[in-house]
Amino acid sequence: MKAPFSFMQGSTLSPQAISYRTRIIANGGTIDDFTITTIDNNLIKPMLTAGIWDCMDKLHLYAGHQNAAAAKVNLINSNYTANQTNGSVGWLYNFGFYALGTTSATSGYLTFGYNPATAPKWSADRFNCSQFLYLRHFNNTTAVNLMGTGTGTSSSGAAMKRAIGAGNFTVFMNHTATTAVNSPVPSGSLTKVWLCGTRSANTVKSIIDSSANTYTIAPTATILNQDLSELTILGNTGGTAAYDINGHLASGHGNNNYDNQLLKTYISNTLTALGV
Numbered sequence: 001m002k003a004p005f006s007f008m009q010g011s012t013l014s015p016q017a018i019s020y021r022t023r024i025i026a027n028g029g030t031i032d033d034f035t036i037t038t039i040d041n042n043l044i045k046p047m048l049t050a051g052i053w054d055c056m057d058k059l060h061l062y063a064g065h066q067n068a069a070a071a072k073v074n075l076i077n078s079n080y081t082a083n084q085t086n087g088s089v090g091w092l093y094n095f096g097f098y099a100l101g102t103t104s105a106t107s108g109y110l111t112f113g114y115n116p117a118t119a120p121k122w123s124a125d126r127f128n129c130s131q132f133l134y135l136r137h138f139n140n141t142t143a144v145n146l147m148g149t150g151t152g153t154s155s156s157g158a159a160m161k162r163a164i165g166a167g168n169f170t171v172f173m174n175h176t177a178t179t180a181v182n183s184p185v186p187s188g189s190l191t192k193v194w195l196c197g198t199r200s201a202n203t204v205k206s207i208i209d210s211s212a213n214t215y216t217i218a219p220t221a222t223i224l225n226q227d228l229s230e231l232t233i234l235g236n237t238g239g240t241a242a243y244d245i246n247g248h249l250a251s252g253h254g255n256n257n258y259d260n261q262l263l264k265t266y267i268s269n270t271l272t273a274l275g276v
Helices: 015-026 033-050 260-273
Strands: 056-061 083-086 089-092 096-099 108-111 128-137 144-149 160-164 168-172 182-184 191-200 203-208 211-216 228-230 247-254
Touching: 015 033, 033 056, 033 260, 056 260, 089 108, 096 108, 128 260, 168 191, 168 203, 191 260, 228 247, 247 260
Parallel strands: none
Antiparallel strands: 056 247, 083 108, 089 096, 096 247, 108 228, 128 191, 128 247, 144 160, 144 228, 160 168, 168 182, 191 203, 203 211
């Protein structure tokens, strides 16, 4: 009689998935057979086949996990585990992480020890870099940071994303923006939205789902030498409305040598398979 089949058998998982599962457990998280196999088949193996895996410094799949400890682990390698900093951070299975708090002193955010100036893929070429954020969007009417510097504020040359105004989006990719370059974010509560910033030489793209707003910047860019954070605040005023209460489903940073729309498809397929 054959032994019952188990997805936990090493031959069914890629080495990358086995390593990911090991790091989740070491971080105090749990991950069952279905979840790790779904992530492996829909995300890890497709990324490896498409050559995307080697382009990434970090990729966090925040939603679809069984607990927040698992969601904090970097899919790509053992670096850049997310840590809660400052105030309160919420987490839900189908929503990922989101900021809590009503003031700058109480609003929580995530840090990773990820510095673009020293990160292997990003720092290798400051003119060839990318970052993305996949979220469940709320119709915020106040300026809200989505991905920013360690202080949670906008600064010249910052490698960051932020929603501005009533659902707009602008990207800073290692350059000083004298004028905000905005792209509209689709409306609708809980709508999944792909926000991506890329830079190739002096061309920067602000990508919303599959639509790209392309613009040219000056070549005198200075790479950001500061740890990034997520769920960040924009300022000290505005109360809850001025804080990022969007659900962060996934995020990542790396070089720009891959098809960001293909990665979006892989992540979307994975979350759908996980019931998110």
